[in-house]
Amino acid sequence: MIRVRTWLGNPWGKPRFLVLFTALYLVWSIVPILIAIRFSFNEGRSRSTAQGWSLRWYTGDPDASVLHDPTLHSALAQSLRLAAIAVLVTVPLGVALAVGLTRWRGRGAGTARGISLATLVTPEIVMGTALLLVFIELLTFIPLGTVAQAIGHITFSIVFVVIIVRGRLLAIGPEYEEAARDLGASRLQAIRLALLPMLIPAVVASGIIVFAISMDDFVISAFLSSGTDTDTVPVRIYSQGRTAPTPALNALATVTLVLTIVIALVGFLLWRGVRAARGQTGSTVGEFAALDAEGVR
Amino acid sequence: MTQPLFDDNPMIASGLEPESGTLRIYNWNGYLDPKIKKGFAKEYGVKVEETFFTTTDEAVQKISSGAVDYDVFFPTQDRVGRLILGKRLQPLNLEYIPNLKNVWPSLQDPWYDKGSQYTVPYMTWTTGIGYRTDKIEKTPLDYANPYEIYWDEANRGKMFLLDDGRDAPAHMLLKNGITNINTEDPDDIALWEKELKSLYDMNVKVSTDDYTNIPEGKAWVHQMWSGSAIGAQWYLPEGVGTDALGFWFPADGVGTIGSDMMAVPKDAQNPVLAHHFLDYLLDVKNGYSNFANYVGYQPPLTKLDPDTLVADGVVPKNLKTAIVRESDFDKGLPLTELTPDGQVNWQNAWAEFRAGV
Amino acid sequence: MSEPGRRVGADGGRENRFWAGLALPGVVWLCVFFLLPFYVILCVALGSLDPILLTPAPEWNPLQWNTAAFEFVLDNLFTPGAAFETVFVRTFFYVLIATTLSLLIAYPVAYYVARYGGRWKGLLLVGLIAPFFISYLMRMLAWINLLQDDGWVNSVLVWVGILDAPRNWLDGRASSVILGLVYGYVPFMVLPLYAFLDRIDRSLLEAARDLGASPFQAFRLVTLPLSTPAILAGVVIIALPMFGDYYTPDLLSGAPQTSLIGNQINLYIRGGQQVPVGAALVVVLMVFLTVLMGYYLFATARAQRRLGG
Numbered sequence: 001m002i003r004v005r006t007w008l009g010n011p012w013g014k015p016r017f018l019v020l021f022t023a024l025y026l027v028w029s030i031v032p033i034l035i036a037i038r039f040s041f042n043e044g045r046s047r048s049t050a051q052g053w054s055l056r057w058y059t060g061d062p063d064a065s066v067l068h069d070p071t072l073h074s075a076l077a078q079s080l081r082l083a084a085i086a087v088l089v090t091v092p093l094g095v096a097l098a099v100g101l102t103r104w105r106g107r108g109a110g111t112a113r114g115i116s117l118a119t120l121v122t123p124e125i126v127m128g129t130a131l132l133l134v135f136i137e138l139l140t141f142i143p144l145g146t147v148a149q150a151i152g153h154i155t156f157s158i159v160f161v162v163i164i165v166r167g168r169l170l171a172i173g174p175e176y177e178e179a180a181r182d183l184g185a186s187r188l189q190a191i192r193l194a195l196l197p198m199l200i201p202a203v204v205a206s207g208i209i210v211f212a213i214s215m216d217d218f219v220i221s222a223f224l225s226s227g228t229d230t231d232t233v234p235v236r237i238y239s240q241g242r243t244a245p246t247p248a249l250n251a252l253a254t255v256t257l258v259l260t261i262v263i264a265l266v267g268f269l270l271w272r273g274v275r276a277a278r279g280q281t282g283s284t285v286g287e288f289a290a291l292d293a294e295g296v297r
Numbered sequence: 298m299t300q301p302l303f304d305d306n307p308m309i310a311s312g313l314e315p316e317s318g319t320l321r322i323y324n325w326n327g328y329l330d331p332k333i334k335k336g337f338a339k340e341y342g343v344k345v346e347e348t349f350f351t352t353t354d355e356a357v358q359k360i361s362s363g364a365v366d367y368d369v370f371f372p373t374q375d376r377v378g379r380l381i382l383g384k385r386l387q388p389l390n391l392e393y394i395p396n397l398k399n400v401w402p403s404l405q406d407p408w409y410d411k412g413s414q415y416t417v418p419y420m421t422w423t424t425g426i427g428y429r430t431d432k433i434e435k436t437p438l439d440y441a442n443p444y445e446i447y448w449d450e451a452n453r454g455k456m457f458l459l460d461d462g463r464d465a466p467a468h469m470l471l472k473n474g475i476t477n478i479n480t481e482d483p484d485d486i487a488l489w490e491k492e493l494k495s496l497y498d499m500n501v502k503v504s505t506d507d508y509t510n511i512p513e514g515k516a517w518v519h520q521m522w523s524g525s526a527i528g529a530q531w532y533l534p535e536g537v538g539t540d541a542l543g544f545w546f547p548a549d550g551v552g553t554i555g556s557d558m559m560a561v562p563k564d565a566q567n568p569v570l571a572h573h574f575l576d577y578l579l580d581v582k583n584g585y586s587n588f589a590n591y592v593g594y595q596p597p598l599t600k601l602d603p604d605t606l607v608a609d610g611v612v613p614k615n616l617k618t619a620i621v622r623e624s625d626f627d628k629g630l631p632l633t634e635l636t637p638d639g640q641v642n643w644q645n646a647w648a649e650f651r652a653g654v
Numbered sequence: 655m656s657e658p659g660r661r662v663g664a665d666g667g668r669e670n671r672f673w674a675g676l677a678l679p680g681v682v683w684l685c686v687f688f689l690l691p692f693y694v695i696l697c698v699a700l701g702s703l704d705p706i707l708l709t710p711a712p713e714w715n716p717l718q719w720n721t722a723a724f725e726f727v728l729d730n731l732f733t734p735g736a737a738f739e740t741v742f743v744r745t746f747f748y749v750l751i752a753t754t755l756s757l758l759i760a761y762p763v764a765y766y767v768a769r770y771g772g773r774w775k776g777l778l779l780v781g782l783i784a785p786f787f788i789s790y791l792m793r794m795l796a797w798i799n800l801l802q803d804d805g806w807v808n809s810v811l812v813w814v815g816i817l818d819a820p821r822n823w824l825d826g827r828a829s830s831v832i833l834g835l836v837y838g839y840v841p842f843m844v845l846p847l848y849a850f851l852d853r854i855d856r857s858l859l860e861a862a863r864d865l866g867a868s869p870f871q872a873f874r875l876v877t878l879p880l881s882t883p884a885i886l887a888g889v890v891i892i893a894l895p896m897f898g899d900y901y902t903p904d905l906l907s908g909a910p911q912t913s914l915i916g917n918q919i920n921l922y923i924r925g926g927q928q929v930p931v932g933a934a935l936v937v938v939l940m941v942f943l944t945v946l947m948g949y950y951l952f953a954t955a956r957a958q959r960r961l962g963g
Contacts, residue, residue, distance in 0.1 A: 018766040025763045026781045029841065033788055035806065036796035045534075048802035063331070070346075093680050100677025106670050112681050119688060121890065121947050122940070123898020125916050129923050129936050130691030136364045137712050138694050144364050155687045158680060187672055209786075216789045218901060223924070226365045227321060227348035234791040238901060239349065241795060242506065242908075250799075253792040260787045355925045361707040383707035454825035500826045502909045514803075637708060644928060652737035652918060653744075653910035 033257075040250035047247055057251040064248045071228055072252050075236040079256065081146065082221070082232060083214040086153040090210050093154070094161025095203060099191065101162065102169045119159045127156060128223035135224070145226035152220035157213050161206040168202035201271050208267040215260050299411040300381045308388040309568045316567040319344040320574060323356065323367040323562075327508055327528065328420075330591035337577050343570060351505055352460055354644075360385050366564040368571040371419055373557055374409045375463065375479075375632040386415050386560045393572035396579035401597040401623045404556060409633075416558035417575055420524060420594035421621045423629065424464050424553035425546035427511050427521030427529070430615070431537075437545040444472035446518055453499050455517040457510055460503035462647035463632050467553050468520055469493055476551055478630050481639035490646040497653065508532060508593065511542065523619040527612055528593025539613040546618050554621070554629030556597065595621050692940075699723050699933035710929040723930035727938055738918065738935070745897060745914040748828070752835040753893045756843050759836070760888060761881075764847035768854075782848065785841035794905050797837055798824065801906075826909025834906040839896060843888040850884030882957040890950045894943055915939060 043052030180190040350356040437443035469489035508525035510516040526544035697712040700719035808820035900916030922932030
């Protein structure tokens with residue numbers, strides 16, 4: 001009791017309870033994944049008990065491994081394809097939208113801002129239903145499958161680019177562009193030369209986020225799929241996980257995870273490089289984590 | 298009944314070469330041997346790709362909406378009428394399907410599609426009750442009313458019904474001695490809805506993966522399709538023998554019976570190839586291999602003698618009740634198409650049950 | 655900070671139009687692929703069914719809207735004991751419990767990392783961000799692996815002695831589904847909470863302590879009120895999507911008694927012949943969520959005012 005009192009009495013000391021709690025949280029959060037990864041190396045068919053070590057489910061098994069089962073690697077290919085399209089379209093679209101929204105005053109600006117943030121609070125099943133119905137009943141020239149899924153991913157992710165970039169813009173302020181304008185640059189030139197370089201961290205961060213969101217997406221990809229050939233990794237995990245699951249699913253998920261991390265790492269290192277080149281100090285990770293709070297205004 | 302033919306939905310011309318694209322199949326999971334797909338792909342030099350649906354409702358809706366184009370589809374006979382009327386299936390050119398003669402005579406010219414204008418048969422099945430002999434104390438035969446086993450407390454949490462809005466209610470009707478499983482009487486519908494809901498206390502679950510739930514031990518009692526009972530033997534984990542499987546169907550033959558068929562959707566991109574695929578599956582060798590090695594469901598091929606199937610070791614002795622004969626259709630109760638109002642009432646009642654009210 | 659657009663003179667209008675023009679492609683995209691689909695949902699819900707195929711026949715003309723589907727849904731929704739009412743109430747409670755549990759877990763973690771992270775902050779943040787890069791389904795898969803009859807959870811609980819025999823966690827329990835929801839959604843709450851808490855001015859806390867407040871009082875009177883916007887934001891970010899979740903109960907249960915409103919919507923939209931009913935359900939859900947969102951905006955504004963803007 002006395003130790004508790006002393007601990008309570010010193011708020012600047014290490015709060016042991018919080019340390020323990022946070023440690024437990026991190027364990028609870030991440031360890032199951034590590035275990036799932038462990039089982040992907042199982043020699044047997046079990047997904048709940050350890051059964052030896054082998055690469056059977058990655059490359060070995062001639063029917064069911066990720067390498068050989070066409071449904072599994074087509075799912076991986078489809079996920080990567082959609083993620084790439086999503087990043088390439090959403091980032092420019094979102095950056096333009098964010099810059100425009102932040103600086104636009106007057107009628108319509110508030111409404112436009114509202115519309116841009118609305119997807120954030122829309123459950124995916126609502127968006128999936130909406131898009132499915134619009135492609136079936138109205139815009140029938142757009143077939144279900146990759147095109148429809150890509151449109152869904154872009155629509156769903158654009159809000160994250162907006163939030164991140166807007167947050168950065170509000171922190172930067174307009175002084176740099178105004179200075180450039182005073183020196184004779186046109187509006188476009190001011191943006192290109194003064195603003196965009198400062199936005200690079202936000203752009204890279206939003207690209208990473210869009211990539212991760214797209215790889216992770218389930219509901220929209222499932223609703224707008226045209227068949228097994230356009231199933232993504234989460235859709236495959238869900239449908240195969242409910243019927244005849246093998247550790248190949250764990251292997252597929254692990255491969256996807258590794259790919260996502262690699263892409264994110266590449267982006268992160270790029271960003272760190274840019275910051276170092278500019279002489280900025282401080283935690284890059286911290287800046288990344290703080291980006292989202294500002295933009296939701 | 299003879300299905301109508303429409304001018305704006307013609308069959309393909311005879312004597313065409315099969316296309317070289319990817320054959321797209323829309324089917325139940327576990328209902329087609331991957332080796333068959335590979336064999337067909339090799340023989341015709343094409344790619345074969347299969348997409349799965351989990352419930353009949355889902356499949357019919359996708360085909361009805363016309364939003365996706367598959368080349369081969371496997372409908373059930375109680376939904377096929379509406380798909381034909383709605384021109385979602387194309388009439389078959391039987392000149393591409395000479396193997397149709399291998400089928401049971403009564404199904405070459407079936408009551409639901411006289412002249413096999415739009416469909417050819419694929420698999421026949423019955424709906425009974427599957428169970429794990431090594432896990433449960435009382436089998437359906439130990440009950441005066443075998444359907445009572447669904448309420449056996451000893452199996453709480455391990456009891457499954459089929460996730461099918463026609464099959465599951467049918468067993469509730471049969472439990473109460475109602476043999477018209479296509480009834481549209483509101484009292485009957487209310488009855489089966491009440492019976493289904495009384496199973497909530499048993500933590501009842503619904504699934505169409507009976508062929509894995511039972512062998513994996515997820516389920517000890519499962520409303521089951523006969524083919525799943527036979528097919529379950531290939532999903533048993535190590536150390537569990539086929540004697541752990543059991544299947545019950547009414548001895549007097551008054552139970553749900555059905556026949557699934559193959560059809561070609563109207564907007565198929567590779568219709569000629571699709572016809573060839575249908576013919577391929579009706580070849581006796583392929584049909585037998587599909588059945589005996591992977592699916593477990595029985596194709597209605599004349600050369601397949603139900604009596605020798607046990608002797609050949611294809612069907613374990615304790616699952617003899619799961620074999621379907623042509624004569625079973627005499628007494629069996631097929632599911633037939635409901636009127637639109639009836640369909641809506643059945644569906645609403647089923648949705649209520651699924652809501653866990 | 656000065657703001658553009660305040661430049662007076664002939665340039666003002668053009669300035670604005672430039673920024674609006676920049677935003678235009680994005681806004682047009684969202685109108686076509688976000689707003690328009692909502693109108694389509696409305697038209698499907700207020701439409702009819704093709705008589706042969708029973709496929710939806712949307713009614714584009716508002717004057718000919720057919721309210722049958724809505725009447726069915728609303729009637730079912732407000733009749734105690736009916737399917738939609740039961741599922742909706744059940745969803746509401748699951749979300750309420752899961753969100754509360756998530757808050758109880760996320761707040762201490764976010765608070766710790768924000769206030770006491772120190773040297774480890776970067777590493778801790780990586781740990782907090784990690785779940786974003788792991789597919790939700792993969793995390794669920796991992797969790798299900800552990801909950802199998804022969805999985806780790808049972809092994810550990812039996813070994814420790816809490817359980818006598820392995821328990822079937824996946825047989826349709828509400829608790830499994832709720833905990834699954836918590837496991838899946840809590841990472842999405844931790845980060846925004848952290849971001850907000852990180853911004854709280856430490857000097858305010860010091861001032862409170864200097865004035866004689868005990869640590870608990872300082873927390874209760876300074877930190878907690880300051881974190882109200884953070885808590886509200888975190889709650890909204892996970893509760894609203896949770897209302898549409900259907901795959902978590904499917905994976906962790908499969909029993910009708912744990913089905914949520916998302917499952918019903920999925921059943922009607924993708925699995926049956928009554929798509930208008932499904933569409934009407936979606937509209938009702940969105941109206942409900944918009945009301946909740948409105949409350950959030952109101953509550954945040956009020957909290958901001960209380961804190962001095």
